[in-house]
Amino acid sequence: MVQVQQPLDTDKEMFTVLVSDQMDKEGLKPVLESSLVNVVFQPVHDTSVPLDQIDALLIRSATTVTKDLLNRMPRLKIIGRAGVGVDNVDMDAATSNGVVVINAPDGNTISTAEHTFAMLASLVRNIPQANQSMKKGKWDRKAYQGAELYGKTLGVIGFGRIGAELAARARGFRMNVIAFDPFLTKSRAEKHRVTPVDLEEVLSKSDFISVHTPLTKETKGLLNKETLQKTKQGVYILNCARGGIIDEKALYEAIESRHVKGAAIDVFEEEPAINHPLTTLDQVITTPHIAASTSEAQKNVAEQVAIEVLDYLNGKPAPHALNLPYLDGDVFEKFSPITKLTRTLGEMSSQLFRAPVQEIELSYAGEISHQETGLFNRSFLAGFFRHRIDGYVNEVNASWIAKERDVQVAEKHENESQGYSNFVKATVIGEKDTLEVYGTFSREIGPRIVQINEFSLDFQPAKHTLYVQHNDQPGVIGKVGQLLGTHNVNIATMQVGRKNEGGKAIMLLSTDKECDQSVLEAFARIDEIVSVSSIEL
Structure with missing residues (x-):
């Protein structure tokens, strides 16, 4: 068991925080430097960890918080998930035990937006393909002629935080940005300097289409055989949001038929997507769900939950709480x-x-x-x-x-x-x-x-x-x-x-x-x- 002991202030209550998963130490500074907190770095299943003495638990995706685990942590007050999803936490059990669960919904916004734009630029200039050609000892300039982003139209489907950040970067390259989001107000579109349009207009007018919607029953397969046929000849498709928004079989066929010129995909309907058919196409760039995987993003999510956990232990509200405290x-x-x-x-x-x-x-x-x-x-x-x-x-x-x-x-x-x-x-x-x-x-x-x-x-x-x-x-x-x-x-x-x-x-x-x-x-x-x-x- 690795423990960090801070100087004891005998006038105030001390808290023990267990960090069960690998987490950015720089981001954890708020709790590491607090005189009110003992920080323990150890997997939660380690038998040497005094679970009955833990006040706060910091996790990522490796630790699964079950009802049984919660029952063995009677002092636990708050769980901080350094990331967005909380599928690995039994929310009902946490709520019934009076344990608040928080996450870090903003931490990966910039990283995902930057990755999407990097994919867009690489896609239109054939950078990964040209790089692979060079590594094979070739010098084939004509085969990898690209196109400019300047003056082209980017269609953003889903205009939340990440969609807005992507639009800002596209405007920096002097692209035209149109956006479809059924809940995008005119005032918010004006604030971000994008043109709100319907889905049909995004499909018919965009040179590049990037999806940033949640995965719901309405958005599953949103880009499918029918909707892809409505896009411009030679369109590029990007998905760094959620696997399943794009019908992958339909996209493969649209690329094979040369209607879609290329695609950049970071997320897949089933992961890990090893030997996926899309990876066999030269016109497609793929990455293994790494849009949010930057050192800055990992620092940001760790810092967000560390600050909020520390505030909560000191009696302040938790603005990113995900569950309602237990009611008698x-x-x-x-x-x-x-x-x-x-x-x-x-x-x-x-x-x-x-x-x-x-x-x-x-x-x-x-x-x-x-x-x-x-x-x-x-x-x-x-x-x-x-x-x-x-x-x-x-x-x-x-x-x-x-x-x-x-x-x-x-x-x-x-x-x-x-x-x-x-x-x-x-x-x-x-x-x-x-x-x-x-x-x-x-x-x-x-x-x-x-x-x-x-x-x-x-x-x-x-x-x-x-x-x-x-x-x-x-x-x-x-x-x-x-x-x-x-x-x-x-x-x-x-x-x-x-x-x-x-x-x-x-x-x-x-x-x-x-x-x-x-x-x-x-x-x-x-x-x-x-x-x-x-x-x-």
């Missing part, structure tokens, strides 16, 4: 139905409003308006952002995520509850449209949706839900039922809302299974249907 039984019983409602409202609103969001306003009426509503706001945001980012989102970090994405959050307390004992109205405001979703709850039934925009109904949210906008005409409900029956989708419940006979109307249906894309596309064959959305809760 009475508190949980009191607030659980309300947070379930607000979280459900958040999930539904996010999936119904697939556009950039500028502001979210939550209004409370009835008994709920007399409670402290901060937790309810956060549970709404946790549900809302769950479907918009690739990462662990909950009541603790949701407010920080909203702030990072320039989403203003406001709340109101009103007297009019429309006859309900508890009433919540969520208003989502975008650049052009506004969505209103109203809900209530009871301990017997649970959350209920009672209005969407101007349409009143009474719907109990379900795991698989369809939202259908249609024209109120005879036979529409029958056509919807027949369509779902043809696709072997069973309807559990249905609610219809309308304002005027023969006017606009909506349906909310709960089904026994999720409706896939083929089902949603089939609705286009019903003339009375305006739009249909699949909602997964």
Whole structure:
């Protein structure tokens, strides 16, 4: 066991921090230099480590934190993951044990953006291929003629932190930058000096396309055989984000057919990607998932968690906490139905409003308006952002995520509850449209949706839900039922809302299974249907 003992200040409590994985020592300076901390460097499974004396645990990806391990660490207060993902931590067990889990979501932003741009420049100038040729003793200048980046158009799909940093570097090379992100507001696009466009325009106008979206059911296979065919002849494709966003077989075929001129890939759907077909193509540059692997990034993530762990041990809040501190039984019983409602409202609103969001306003009426509503706001945001980012989102970090994405959050307390004992109205405001979703709850039934925009109904949210906008005409409900029956989708419940006979109307249906894309596309064959959305809760 390797231990670093700092001078003891007998007037203050001492803490023991266990560093279980290899971590940058420079980044760990905040805890190493603290007079309040003993630092132990040792794998957590080492029998010489006094687990019952550990106050904080710092890990990367090698250490797996299980329920059993947590039970053997009764003094543990906080886990710091020096990186983004927390798949190696049992979050439920940590929460039930009252252990806060934090990560370092910003530490690899610059490294990933720089790696992507390095791949872009290398790709267009054939640098890796020319280097390999030289190593074989050749001098073939004509074979490796490249192109300039100046004046070319870079299309960025997904405009989060890394996408914004990549755009800044591209502008430095005087490229034109266009960006598609369903949640990119006009003001944020102007701030970063990029042109917001739809996906079709990115595909048709870009000389280079770089993906930086989270991997979700909507983005899996986003660049596939169909969408790649819509790109410019001779386009270059880059992926340093998540494996699976690009259909790798379709990309291979598009390169073989010479429609796609080249590709730079750092991440793969299945890793390690040894002997992957894309690595056999001369037009493709590949790296083994190293976009975030720089000494600076490793220092940054270690420093971020070290500072936050030290602050937390000294009684300060942890802004990058990923789990909600454990609530005792009475508190949980009191607030659980309300947070379930607000979280459900958040999930539904996010999936119904697939556009950039500028502001979210939550209004409370009835008994709920007399409670402290901060937790309810956060549970709404946790549900809302769950479907918009690739990462662990909950009541603790949701407010920080909203702030990072320039989403203003406001709340109101009103007297009019429309006859309900508890009433919540969520208003989502975008650049052009506004969505209103109203809900209530009871301990017997649970959350209920009672209005969407101007349409009143009474719907109990379900795991698989369809939202259908249609024209109120005879036979529409029958056509919807027949369509779902043809696709072997069973309807559990249905609610219809309308304002005027023969006017606009909506349906909310709960089904026994999720409706896939083929089902949603089939609705286009019903003339009375305006739009249909699949909602997964």
